[in-house]
Amino acid sequence: MTDVAARAEAGFRQAYAAPPAGRWAAPGRVNLIGEHTDYNDGFVLPFALPLRTVVAAAPRPTEDWTVWSELTGETVDFDADEVAAPGRVTGWAAYVAGVVWALREAGHPVPGARLAVASDVPLGAGLSSSAALEAAVLTALVDLGGLDLPATLQPRLAQRAENHYVGAPTGIMDQSAAIRCRAGHALFLDCRTEQVDHVPFDLDHDGLAILVIDSRAPHRHADGEYASRRATCEKAAHLLGVPALRDVPADALDDALARLPDDETRRRTRHVVTENQRVRDSVALLRAGEIRRIGPLLTASHASMRDDFAITVAEVDTAVDTALAAGALGARMTGGGFGGCVLALVEADRADAVGVAVAAAYAARGYATPTRFTALPAAGATRLA
Numbered sequence: 001m002t003d004v005a006a007r008a009e010a011g012f013r014q015a016y017a018a019p020p021a022g023r024w025a026a027p028g029r030v031n032l033i034g035e036h037t038d039y040n041d042g043f044v045l046p047f048a049l050p051l052r053t054v055v056a057a058a059p060r061p062t063e064d065w066t067v068w069s070e071l072t073g074e075t076v077d078f079d080a081d082e083v084a085a086p087g088r089v090t091g092w093a094a095y096v097a098g099v100v101w102a103l104r105e106a107g108h109p110v111p112g113a114r115l116a117v118a119s120d121v122p123l124g125a126g127l128s129s130s131a132a133l134e135a136a137v138l139t140a141l142v143d144l145g146g147l148d149l150p151a152t153l154q155p156r157l158a159q160r161a162e163n164h165y166v167g168a169p170t171g172i173m174d175q176s177a178a179i180r181c182r183a184g185h186a187l188f189l190d191c192r193t194e195q196v197d198h199v200p201f202d203l204d205h206d207g208l209a210i211l212v213i214d215s216r217a218p219h220r221h222a223d224g225e226y227a228s229r230r231a232t233c234e235k236a237a238h239l240l241g242v243p244a245l246r247d248v249p250a251d252a253l254d255d256a257l258a259r260l261p262d263d264e265t266r267r268r269t270r271h272v273v274t275e276n277q278r279v280r281d282s283v284a285l286l287r288a289g290e291i292r293r294i295g296p297l298l299t300a301s302h303a304s305m306r307d308d309f310a311i312t313v314a315e316v317d318t319a320v321d322t323a324l325a326a327g328a329l330g331a332r333m334t335g336g337g338f339g340g341c342v343l344a345l346v347e348a349d350r351a352d353a354v355g356v357a358v359a360a361a362y363a364a365r366g367y368a369t370p371t372r373f374t375a376l377p378a379a380g381a382t383r384l385a
Ligand code: GLA
Pocket: 034, 035, 036, 037, 038, 039, 170, 171, 172, 173, 174, 335, 336, 337
């Protein structure tokens, strides 16, 4: 298949019989560690994938927007009335309309535009295809309109589109990764202050690779389960008298747990508090140049998601266990859970063997054949030349 930017451009020319004014790209992401910590005001450590969504776009003189999507071959139109309030535009185009809505709501004079979208980020794999779309559209509109909206403020706006227009109660991680990541680095993000630190993550230099395995497990009830985890965390913070679980230090965990009323709330809390600590420990190791030593933290994160946060499924547990048995230095599910992808830190020359072992374990259990790729940290949203 041709390059994604060429496909977006060709789609634009075909849909509108004119060339675009430019092309803007934003990546999918994997989260190295720090799961379900973002909406608890905690810490995350994602990095951007080389897989990107590209928007080819051109301004138009009226407040109308038309979007063509390679995926559906469909063109969707909406005008200022339809983005005056959430809910009017639905399906995939809601991510685009949501960005226009959020920009207008924040007082920005959004230019009308024609857009064409193509993407290499797989949908429904937990690699943040939705944030990549929001970020690519946002970057395009900010650029086309010359809007005064620095990159540091863009993730919050894209998150508003997702939370309020699309209606998914996600945290700030995915949009931050899509917009703020840097090539060769993982993004250490404090989700309360939105301060970032670009932590060098030079896998190549150390002869290492991150193997990403798509479990292809169907997302079972993922939306409802995500919302219920979030609600339990908020309840726990309320019971503990803190603004968010971020405010429970790891060394005060036992005291905090003793004050919570039931086993489920205690387990959810323990995951978030220990996960925040694992993120900080991982950052310290990366800064010290000790990439291999984050392996056990990744694996501990998975155990915590499986046993305490209860968001893994048999397919992802199988991928993690098999990767570890085949020599991975650490492995964990990445993303919101209930399916999606597993990442494994491996010696680069073992990546294939680990992938083959997971595929064999899936075949033996009758699971769908997993797909896999290795990924180096790529850049966040940008205008293409
Ligand atoms: C999804 C959400 C993120 C984050 C992760 C879990 O990807 O979009 O905000 O909560 O799940 O870490």
